[in-house]
Amino acid sequence: MSIFLYAYTLAEAPHDLEDLTGVEGRNLFMVTVGKVSAIVSAYGQKTLTLSGDDIFAHQHVQRLLMSQASIIPLQYGLTLSSLAQVERVLSNNEAVLEKELNRIYRKVEMEVTMRFDVPDLLDHMIEKYPFLRDEKGKVLNGRLLYFLGDRAKKGEKFTRMLAKEKEIYKSKLQEMIGPWCAEISESRLPRSEADVVTFNCLVNRERLRVFEKSIYDAGDRFAPHFAFSYNGPWAPQNFCSQNLISYK
Template sequence: MTDQVAESEITSLPLSDGGRYVYCIIRSDRQREFGSIGIGGGQRVFTVAYQDLAAVVSDTPIVIYDPTRENVLAHEFVNETVMREHTVIPMSFGTVFRSEDDVTELLRSTYQAFSDVLEKMQDKIEFGLKVLWDRDKVVATLERENDEIRRLKDEISRHTTTSTYFARMQLGRLIDSAMEELSSRYVSDIHEALKPVAVASRSNKPIGDRMILNAAFLVDRAQEQAFDDRVKETSRKYEDVLAFKYSGPWPPYNFVNIKLKLEKAD
């Protein structure tokens, strides 16, 4: 045995007896391996079983993982890989257990809830849909097409109103409310178009000031193609005014709500 091997054995010893990073919970009655794709530089990803449930984990030192793009993508990539063959209950990013026993205890104590949710989520996947618009373009269109706004704007530019200041204020308010109306009409049109091909949907808070819709859709695997077609069709319908950012399939992050009773382990 060379020195190098001995050395790597020493460094791997405390690891294999150390913490476990948990990615998701699946149903599986046999030991599974998912390759060296884990967080923290390609750790081996494997399962810890309790009866017919299994936690998908990798070895980790006891650390707090920052939600950097690299770490979040590693977490995501494992879940995507596991999802190809299993229905998954995703764990939130950064969940580290101190030992394998603690992971088994998690499965044991939450067995019923995990089983119920796995059954409900059987063959369901999530898609994310973010819809953005170009505010300047929308304002320009409104100024052209909305009679009231156009009239007021003309008055301001010709200085025919007595108070330009108040006219401007009024113009701002008119534009704001017209935009709000327009945005909620787009959003409800999109929801209506996708509702028939989705099991459920959830709207999250839009990110940044260009986004008008930030939604997640739960879709039956059998409906994946139909959902996909409908999204593309809808995005074509609005291609002049709206940009669709469509992503997935994801594990059902937005549709699993199990409040785990976890406490800090020191």
């Protein structure tokens, strides 16, 4: 038997764990040391198993917890050998956890993506920058780079101009939504050629409506060539410095 961890929270946070179950259908409870707590359940496996039901339960628990109060969400699979070890981790990291939890207090994470919404990105760029037209018939080593049906292989000029175009609109979007974020950072996850930028945003709960309005305003401003999507609210996974927490 070991202990499965879901999140850290402030000891005074008003979490209601009654009837809330996590992995393996086990009841949740809090382990508290000083001003911080860990939300945990018992775990019956000697080694971690990747069960779809358990992964869903883990995510479901975190969604419910973050709807009640601020948490530092933990990745699926963090287990400790005993309650005594959980208490040691809390004791050794109390100051770090308290500081992080106060920093994200009453804040949630939102994700915003801006992408080109045009039938053909190369044609769109050529219309805006006519000098790119020669990219459609560029010759390299005696070969005509035009072998993608009615679309050309995109050359260096196109690549440079597209990157420049994305930087311009990335900055414009950040100017519109940034003022409503406590923190904002650019996602480093892979994206498609049509994607301009994805921002991870830490937003005060009280500012969620005006934050969402700023996204709609951006949609109106940059229509019809761009589309926007946003997801959340989530627990602030990308804004918690979990690498500062020691488990030794």
